[in-house]
Amino acid sequence: MSAEVLCIGTELLLGNITNGNARWLAEQLASLGIAHHRQEVVGDNRERLIAAVRAAAGRCRVLITTGGLGPTPDDLTTEAIAAAFDTPLVEHAAIWDDIQTKLSARGRPIAASNRKQALLPAGAQVLPNPAGTAPGMIWSPRPGFTVLTFPGVPSELHAMWQATAVPWLRQSRLAEGVFASRLLRFWGVGESNLAEQMDDLLAGTNPTVAPYAGAGEVKLRLTARAADQAAAEVLLAPVEAQIRSRTGNLCYGVDDDSLASVVLAALRQRGQTLAVAESCTGGGLGGALAAVPGASDVFLGGVIAYANSVKQQLLGVPADTLAVHGAVSDPVALAMAAGARRVTGADWAIAVTGIAGPGGGSADKPVGLVHIAMAGPQGAVSEAVRLGASRGRGWIQTLTVGEALNRLRLAL
């Protein structure tokens, strides 16, 4: 027996807005330990709304709806839910008073259409809306099924959820304990490859382990359910340890870590600094580092050497190295890294030069070929990476940033 979410609004079906409410409610339900097996979106259509509510009533114990509580003719949620259970609407004088008071306070005219917002199915309780005019309801039209309605405006939904829904859900006995979750992040391994090493753990039920692919990285989400937070954490710990021991240094971080934040933390601990020299990423590598709060004590900056003239003038890459080997080569990457280290005075420098495409590739040096060099206190290395052309320019740039940061992470 679980909860379902029904989001109502034609604007969602036209793609005018992203359904952020569905995600927010999903997170809230997970943190309350309430199982949630289905989300649905329907437009402002009375028949389809009635059908969706009736179907949900046959599947779940709690249905949470968002949207369709406003005063306009296309706001149909309350009347459709009442109709789904053949129940008449009754006016709540207290709601109507409250609506008139709120509209007057904002200097808004009171329209006849607002009165519709004071109607609820007979037997429903008011779910007060401290932030707006449209109240919601909590209603059990039949034993074992309750519907809670909320406006689609996120700020109103959030306020009502915290004030009224959370206390109600906590005492509803829907929660089967509490969930604790950990996200392990990997670089340098494919999803299927990682999953194969985890076959036994992926089959587990508590904690569950689920793999996801991101932009170049792979993540494993561990989720444990227990009576309380501490007990859930105790279930997570041995599985996390097991995964870490199997994957070694492929696992670069947890939860909100990024490759950049991990690299910066490692350098901070050593009291060392970092600079970059970027060609094909055009600043993306520096941008990833600067995205981390507090980066400035480690990251000094560097040079965006997009044009060859900049590689020569600001990084001191010799003209004949460029002429002999081409801009996308190990010798140029090494010269860029050495130059960035020298001109900024940083302990470490990473340099990237490659062909992001879609133009500029050749048989010898195809789109997706990137040379990544790293210079540090003990010397310098450079390596060619082939990222392929098929996923496009943005993907090649994103992966280049990740590959460069991961190389530095492993070197540290």
Added chain:
Amino acid sequence: MSAEVLCIGTELLLGNITNGNARWLAEQLASLGIAHHRQEVVGDNRERLIAAVRAAAGRCRVLITTGGLGPTPDDLTTEAIAAAFDTPLVEHAAIWDDIQTKLSARGRPIAASNRKQALLPAGAQVLPNPAGTAPGMIWSPRPGFTVLTFPGVPSELHAMWQATAVPWLRQSRLAEGVFASRLLRFWGVGESNLAEQMDDLLAGTNPTVAPYAGAGEVKLRLTARAADQAAAEVLLAPVEAQIRSRTGNLCYGVDDDSLASVVLAALRQRGQTLAVAESCTGGGLGGALAAVPGASDVFLGGVIAYANSVKQQLLGVPADTLAVHGAVSDPVALAMAAGARRVTGADWAIAVTGIAGPGGGSADKPVGLVHIAMAGPQGAVSEAVRLGASRGRGWIQTLTVGEALNRLRLAL
């Protein structure tokens, strides 16, 4: 008879990610003129998947699914759809060859689990995946009902949609007329402010005009429906002209334009070049420029002057300017822009220096204060912008990039 969207993934029900695919598909279906009455999300659960597919088959003509096509045990989409119609899976040798070729090209090991991705229900056609290993399918398990499956990775979904699904849907006779759509992009105006100037147009029904807010920008989507593309364009044109005349130079572009692509195009037309000098964005400004294919004929590069020492050494910002005015000031921004122009030889340079937070703010120079300077053939200007602290570091960095590019756009 309409289309439905079914997004598959427990991560959606746990609230780990926002369902951007549902919105993207909704926009695509609207632009094709295909009615779309319902979206659903279910987790990686075989029984619930089968139930959802069977229910959809009873309601709609085309079901579009995303997610669950990967190689791991929780990727159940293909087998559940086959089971929903009691159809066996058959291996496609060509898919398996293709998967092995792609994995080898990326230097990834070929796992036994990848072979599962070569299985499709008997009678299904392959929907090729140019960007990844997992193909989708187009399958009509019964007359009048077709299911199209896509991976959950947005870049793969988008590529497959354009290459295969759009042509198929166009000839499917699902469309009720044709939609033409234009996205107008604005910088420098708030959503409610823009909407107020458009009250009459927002109430229109053909074309419809819908506002939405992005990261710092506001967009208006105009959508017209007509018997054919040319007739729909004729409906759009006067409304677009009306909006442009009301908003003047607030409208920076249409459809896939970005501020960076618009600025690069304007400079390319003049035969001029551009460099950057970045402090608080750390490379984000250069990254935005380099994200545009073909940027290299205009964008030369620049300096990431995150540390003051780099501002001095690579850009020639005088030490006493830094000491007297502080790094976040108009004199320093102007010196950075002049330096970037000088050392790269570019015609134009933009420089940004600011406090991205969360630390480093003061009463005098709060988090969110950014100075943006622009140096060009006719001289240089600098201006302070206050972006506020409340939305965080990433927001400030993103808005700084946009504000800087927009200033250059207006100057050109």
